[in-house]
Amino acid sequence: MAPSRVEPGTVAEAAAEVERARAAGLRVSIERGDGDVVLSTRRLDRVLEHEAGDLTATVEAGIRLSALAARLAQAGQMLALDPPGDPTVGACVAANLSGPRRHRYGAPRDLVLGVTAVLADGTIASSGGKVVKNVAGYDLSKLFCGSTGTLGLIARVSVRLHPCPQAQRTLAVDVASAADATRLALAIRLSTLEPSAVDLLWRAGGGSRLLVLFEGSAAGAAAQLAAARELLGGDEADASVWEETRAWQSRAGGRLSFAPGDLESLLQDRAEALVRPGVGCAYVPEPVPDPSDPAALRLLERVRAAFDQRGTWA
Amino acid sequence: MSLPAGLARELEAAVGADGVIGELDERRTYECDGLTSHRVVPELVVLPRTAEQVQATVRLCHAHRVPFVARGAGTGLSGGAVPCAGGIVISLARLNRILEVDLESARIVLEPGVTNSEVSRAVAPHGFYYAPDPSSQQVCTIGGNVAENSGGAHCLKHGFTVNHVTGLELVLPDGELVTLGGKGLDPPGPDLLGAFIGSEGTLGIVTKVTLRLVRRPEAVRVLLAGFDSTEAAGGAVSEVIAAGILPAAMEIMDRLTLEAVEAAVGAGYPDAGAILIVELDGPAAQADGDLARVEAICRGRGAGEIRIAAEEAERALFWKGRKAAFAAMGRVSPSYYVQDGVVPRTRLPAVLRRIAELGSAYGLRVGNVFHAGDGNVHPLVLYDRRDPDETARAQQLSEEILAVCIEAGGALTGEHGVGLDKRGKLPLMFSRADVEAMLRLKAAFDPEGLCNPDKIFPPDVPPDAWGVHPLERLARGA
Ligand SMILES: Cc1cc2nc3c(=O)[nH]c(=O)nc-3n(C[C@H](O)[C@H](O)[C@H](O)COP(=O)(O)OP(=O)(O)OC[C@H]3O[C@@H](n4cnc5c(N)ncnc54)[C@H](O)[C@@H]3O)c2cc1C
Numbered sequence: 001m002a003p004s005r006v007e008p009g010t011v012a013e014a015a016a017e018v019e020r021a022r023a024a025g026l027r028v029s030i031e032r033g034d035g036d037v038v039l040s041t042r043r044l045d046r047v048l049e050h051e052a053g054d055l056t057a058t059v060e061a062g063i064r065l066s067a068l069a070a071r072l073a074q075a076g077q078m079l080a081l082d083p084p085g086d087p088t089v090g091a092c093v094a095a096n097l098s099g100p101r102r103h104r105y106g107a108p109r110d111l112v113l114g115v116t117a118v119l120a121d122g123t124i125a126s127s128g129g130k131v132v133k134n135v136a137g138y139d140l141s142k143l144f145c146g147s148t149g150t151l152g153l154i155a156r157v158s159v160r161l162h163p164c165p166q167a168q169r170t171l172a173v174d175v176a177s178a179a180d181a182t183r184l185a186l187a188i189r190l191s192t193l194e195p196s197a198v199d200l201l202w203r204a205g206g207g208s209r210l211l212v213l214f215e216g217s218a219a220g221a222a223a224q225l226a227a228a229r230e231l232l233g234g235d236e237a238d239a240s241v242w243e244e245t246r247a248w249q250s251r252a253g254g255r256l257s258f259a260p261g262d263l264e265s266l267l268q269d270r271a272e273a274l275v276r277p278g279v280g281c282a283y284v285p286e287p288v289p290d291p292s293d294p295a296a297l298r299l300l301e302r303v304r305a306a307f308d309q310r311g312t313w314a
Numbered sequence: 315m316s317l318p319a320g321l322a323r324e325l326e327a328a329v330g331a332d333g334v335i336g337e338l339d340e341r342r343t344y345e346c347d348g349l350t351s352h353r354v355v356p357e358l359v360v361l362p363r364t365a366e367q368v369q370a371t372v373r374l375c376h377a378h379r380v381p382f383v384a385r386g387a388g389t390g391l392s393g394g395a396v397p398c399a400g401g402i403v404i405s406l407a408r409l410n411r412i413l414e415v416d417l418e419s420a421r422i423v424l425e426p427g428v429t430n431s432e433v434s435r436a437v438a439p440h441g442f443y444y445a446p447d448p449s450s451q452q453v454c455t456i457g458g459n460v461a462e463n464s465g466g467a468h469c470l471k472h473g474f475t476v477n478h479v480t481g482l483e484l485v486l487p488d489g490e491l492v493t494l495g496g497k498g499l500d501p502p503g504p505d506l507l508g509a510f511i512g513s514e515g516t517l518g519i520v521t522k523v524t525l526r527l528v529r530r531p532e533a534v535r536v537l538l539a540g541f542d543s544t545e546a547a548g549g550a551v552s553e554v555i556a557a558g559i560l561p562a563a564m565e566i567m568d569r570l571t572l573e574a575v576e577a578a579v580g581a582g583y584p585d586a587g588a589i590l591i592v593e594l595d596g597p598a599a600q601a602d603g604d605l606a607r608v609e610a611i612c613r614g615r616g617a618g619e620i621r622i623a624a625e626e627a628e629r630a631l632f633w634k635g636r637k638a639a640f641a642a643m644g645r646v647s648p649s650y651y652v653q654d655g656v657v658p659r660t661r662l663p664a665v666l667r668r669i670a671e672l673g674s675a676y677g678l679r680v681g682n683v684f685h686a687g688d689g690n691v692h693p694l695v696l697y698d699r700r701d702p703d704e705t706a707r708a709q710q711l712s713e714e715i716l717a718v719c720i721e722a723g724g725a726l727t728g729e730h731g732v733g734l735d736k737r738g739k740l741p742l743m744f745s746r747a748d749v750e751a752m753l754r755l756k757a758a759f760d761p762e763g764l765c766n767p768d769k770i771f772p773p774d775v776p777p778d779a780w781g782v783h784p785l786e787r788l789a790r791g792a
Contacts, residue, residue: 011789048788053556053660054689058788076558096500109505110477116785117751125751126783129743131656133474133688134725135463135512136732136743137770138752142476142508151504156785163558189420190441192532194596220600227597257498261418280419280480280498290502293493299486299758300503306754 003029005038011060011116011124011155014039018153018312019122027314028120030149031091035314039153041090047071048156049130056113058130058158061090077161080105084250090154096146099249100197100213100242103278105162108145115141116156120312130158143303151307165196165215169225172241173234175200175208178267184210184232185263185277193228199245200275202267210234211241248274254288257281317357317402318378325360325402328370333408335359344403347390348450352734356383356397363408365483365491365521371404372519373489381764384519386427386458389450391652392733394462394514398767404519406457412436413522420527421480421497426457426520430464433525442527445472448729449637457520463512465729467563467636470687471595472528474729476511481524484510487517487765497524509755514731515766517759533598534562535605536629539617540586544568544682547588548662550615551686554592555659557611559604563593564687565636570646571683571694572635578642581635584619590686591632639683640694647679647696649705651712654730655719659689668718669693676711678704690728691719717742723784732770740772746780 008014021028021037029035041062050057052075059068065079066086072078081092082099091097093115098107105111114128117140127140144154175181181200188198197213212232214224225236252274258266260280267273274283290297326334335341336358345353357380362368375382381401388395397403410427417440422433430451433444447466448454454464460482465474472478481495494507510517541547547566554561567575568588575581583589592608594601605622612620623629635642643650657665666682669691673680681694693715697708716739720726726736726743740749749771759765782790 048785051658051660053552054658055555056658058785096505098500102500106473106477107500109508110473114783114785116783116789119751123747123750124786125748126744126785127748127752129656129725130784130788131658131689131724133465133469133656133685133690133728135729136726136736137740137749138755139463139476139509139512140751140755142505142511143755145505145508146502147504156789158785163560186418189418190529192529192597194531194600216597216600217603219603220597223599224597255500255502257496257501259416259419259421259497261416261421261497279500281500288502292501292503295486295490295492296494296506299492300506302758303504303506303755306758307751 003033003036003038005040007040007043009043011044011118014044014153014155015118015122015124018118018120022120022122022310022312028312029314030153041088044155050075052077055161056130056132056158057161058156059089061154061157062088064088065092072161073164076164078164079159080111080162081108084246089157093145093154093157094148100199100245103198103276104194104196109142111160112141112145112157113160114158115144115154117144117152118155119152120308120310128158132160150304150313167216167218167221168239169214169221170237170239170241171212171225171228171232171234172237173210173232175210178264181208181210181267182264187231188212189260189278191231193224198276198278200277201245201248202270202273202275204271211237211245213242245274249283252283253286255281255283256288317380321374321378321380322358324374325358325371328374329360329362329367333361333363333367335361344385344397347388347393347395349391349393349735352393352396354397354399356401356403358402359405360402361405361408365409365485368404368519368521369485369489369491372485372487375402375764376488376762379762379764381767383766384457384461384515386455387429387453389454390458390462390731390733391654392727392731392735394731394733394769396734406455409521416497417442419497421524422527423522423524424456426460426523427455430454430456430459437527441530443530444478444525445528446475446478449640456523460511460520460523461513461515462729462731465685465690467565467685468593470564470685471560471562476508478526479507479511479523480526482507482510482520483522484518484520487760487762495524514733514769516756516769518765531595533595533601534629535594535601536623536632537592537605537608538583538621538632539590539612540584540619541590541615541617542587544588544666545663546616547590548666548686550590550612550617551662552660553611553615554608555687557607559607561592561608561687562595563591565591566682566684566686567636567639568682570679570681571639574642574646574681575635575639577645579634579638581631583635584621586618591636636683643681643694643696649697649699651695651708653693653695653712653715654727655691655716655724656728657689657691657719657722657724661722662686662689665691665718665722669715672711672714676707678708678711685728689724734769737770737772740770741775741780743781744783745786748783
């Protein structure tokens with residue numbers, strides 16, 4: 001049987017679809033095609049609230065980053081997530097997507113304030129809130145970060161925003177070896193620079209580069225660029241170099257997490273990688289096996305079962 | 315209630331005789347946390363020294379179906395560490411070692427009983443610090459901070475505990491040891507680590523923590539501005555945020571709090587209806603530029619005296635009064651309730667006005683000292699506990715203030731947690747379905763309900779008492 005595709009226009013409709021599928025014993029997948037029913041958030045794309053003075057927004061999960069960015073830019077603000085491509089906000093949360101500016105602004109888990117989800121039994125549950133500080137109840141909005149459709153449909157998301165920087169300046173430094181990369185990364189870590197992004201384009205065969213982004217007031221960004229050049233060498237580069245790292249990231253087969261201090265050994269036996277040395281994550285060509293503690297995986301299995309007793313999510 | 319026969323001896327075998335407290339007088343020390351209004355004397359207190367001993371203790375509790383409550387320094391303000399009847403307390407005070415300082419990774423690995431300020435002290439010589447700084451930092455433990463997702467004045471720019479913990483080792487309620495995360499970020503799968511932080515000791519006991527360290531900034535600038543009223547000061551805060559400036563901290567104290575603070579620590583603040591403290595940190599060029607803009611905003615909003623700290627000693631003095639504010643209230647009132655609500659930052663002036671109105675209507679004084687930058691208000695309702703009528707009114711007023719915060723689109727608690735104190739208020743912010751989803755997580759971690767039971771979730775709620783979550787309310791309005 002070919003999967004049927006449904007595109008609810010409201011969260012309540014989405015919940016009704018999930019409920020109906022579950023009652024019929026059908027499996028539901030979100031956006032991708034492996035369930036009996038494929039649920040799409042394409043029409044759930046409204047901005048429910050943008051409080052510029054609070055630097056917060058609440059959106060439906062199907063809105064694309066580009067559409068949201070255009071809306072927020074009118075107030076000089078942004079959602080500081082810059083993964084490659086133009087995913088929906090829901091996809092960013094579900095797959096924990098981030099880009100170069102992860103270094104300064106964090107991952108979805110750091111920017112999400114609240115989530116409304118549709119659970120496997122069709123109930124609609126919210127957690128977190130729409131204010132920047134809140135510890136009421138369990139923060140399930142964190143749990144949904146990285147959940148890739150296994151715990152529920154992410155239907156609405158409330159996020160923390162940032163002011164768009166007045167100025168952006170990029171420094172590019174040629175990197176000769178793994179030891180060189182390690183030295184540069186450490187120099188940044190021990191310095192008082194506050195870069196927004198630090199990306200290492202690593203090619204063991206030669207041509208590796210470290211890209212460092214500074215944002216802020218015109219004077220602030222310029223002063224940091226000058227201080228960074230003094231410390232690291234290199235030259236100012238055009239902002240378009242960041243497209244290169246985003247292209248690398250989108251080609252990657254997997255993402256791995258490492259202790260920032262282990263950079264050198266990470267690079268030692270790798271032909272190529274896009275590394276965020278300050279964050280401690282690297283995008284590599286091959287798929288990366290899940291390194292989690294087996295006890296944590298068992299715990300996660302229990303969490304999944306608690307949220308999806310009948311195995312509704314495909 | 316009494317414990318199963320033999321448990322005390324089994325526990326002594328597991329942690330040593332000096333690790334089990336049975337004397338009633340000594341157990342009483344553990345009957346409450348910083349919020350002294352809820353008290354239960356535990357049947358036993360266990361003081362393990364290692365993660366293995368925590369594990370052994372929890373396994374015994376699990377085998378005998380005895381509930382247990384983890385305890386750090388007991389400074390919590392929501393009754394989170396209050397023992398449960400017929401249960402034991404597991405104190406993490408002896409797990410207080412710093413295990414590894416890894417500057418190349420900007421990480422520190424430590425046991426949960428290490429106090430918050432010890433972390434910064436340990437790495438200060440290397441130019442690093444630990445950013446979240448609850449006012450109780452000299453005493454409170456990292457384990458307690460993780461459990462409460464604690465915040466502090468400097469969380470505005472740098473984030474809360476959850477943004478600084480990269481790895482945890484914990485003992486699950488059945489005694490299994492689990493590691494979540496590590497020194498790197500963004501491991502695959504749902505963010506169990508993030509969901510655990512702020513779970514108020516109800517999902518397991520933390521035995522090891524990996525924290526992110528932050529480099530000391532090149533420049534720190536602190537400005538102190540006196541305003542006629544908290545409303546005026548709140549207006550300046552909104553304008554700073556709207557101008558796209560992200561200070562490290564923005565804190566407000568009102569006249570009543572200032573009086574108390576002056577009496578307690580003599581910080582020498584200007585005579586004003588309210589003062590605003592703004593701290594900016596980062597590269598000098600950025601911090602100086604932002605400082606000038608903040609100063610202009612304060613002047614535009616009618617600030618009287620403006621002081622800018624010239625040196626570290628003066629900066630410390632600006633902060634000394636703020637950090638001592640809760641304790642100082644004892645100088646102006648025999649008793650006080652500390653409320654902990656959150657409002658959208660743009661609603662600060664309106665909510666502060668409403669709090670003042672409510673205070674007059676109840677005939678009670680309300681002091682305001684708060685994390686203005688993130689909308690986290692701490693109205694302090696002053697009363698005399700020897701007067702039962704006044705005590706009842708004070709409690710009612712404090713609750714009404716909370717309802718005002720939530721009505722404004724805010725939250726039930728910004729940093730002190732729900733614990734025992736606010737569990738009855740959970741329905742103000744959540745629907746039944748919202749809370750049932752949370753209970754699924756609880757069931758996955760603690761199916762027997764032994765780990766800090768009775769906290770966060772209300773025992774019985776009439777069907778019509780459940781509320782509507784702020785996100786749901788927004789969607790209905792849209
Ligand atoms: C004067 C004063 C000022 C304060 N200022 C602030 C502030 O600015 N910001 C703020 O956020 N809070 C503040 N607090 C509240 C309090 O200090 C924090 O909540 C702190 O994190 C509690 O730490 P603790 O070690 O005292 O924990 P406890 O009070 O002992 O316990 C708190 C909770 O944590 C759990 N717990 C403790 N250790 C563990 C562990 N190892 N594993 C699992 N669960 C554990 C307990 O079961 C309990 O539920 C203040 C309190 C006081 C008294």
